[in-house]
Amino acid sequence: AQTVTQSQPEMSVQEAETVTLSCTYDTSESDYYLFWYKQPPSRQMILVIRQEAYKQQNATENRFSVNFQKAAKSFSLKISDSQLGDAAMYFCAYRSGTDDYKLSFGAGTTVTVRA
């Protein structure tokens, strides 16, 4: 399995402020996908955003955006205008670009939003 590292076990952010979650990964492949999943207390795994390695443009989904640095093997998630509903565990995940859909996950970052 590929190694995915999330070095921040916990992050706290004030409501309406911005928080950035870090993720690094190790791979020798050139074709792959990176994902951020959100896991609220309900424990449902919810896809937040996806980045294809061949795309230079950083992915954006409403208040969520990524900073994809392919050479540095870094994939950070920025949550803008944080809302109370953003409080959750966030997982970074890697998938090879082959037909194999196996995911390698980081350990997760717990995000707390302060009202």
Add this chain to the structure above:
Amino acid sequence: NAGVTQTPKFQVLKTGQSMTLQCAQDMNHNSMYWYRQDPGMGLRLIYYSASEGTTDKGEVPNGYNVSRLNKREFSLRLESAAPSQTSVYFCASPKGPEQFFGPGTRLTVL
């Protein structure tokens, strides 16, 4: 369109008991996956099935068996449960380039 469904949602077992976790998907995809989630470790792949009739070991297969019953269903069996198998179990299946996950099963082995 339910996506990925899992049963049961919660289960408590005694050491040595057996049980089967059920998973079904209606996304008509060939691949299905079983992961376990433990605190501080993210999700780890237990077994997967790339197509009906095939199964392969993932990162942490010891103590588990799987059956790909048909294209829709993929079950995970614990033959003799151990406390180390206390975890949350997720089944997943792809849709497009992404994995969609079931709601999870919280299993406690006493």
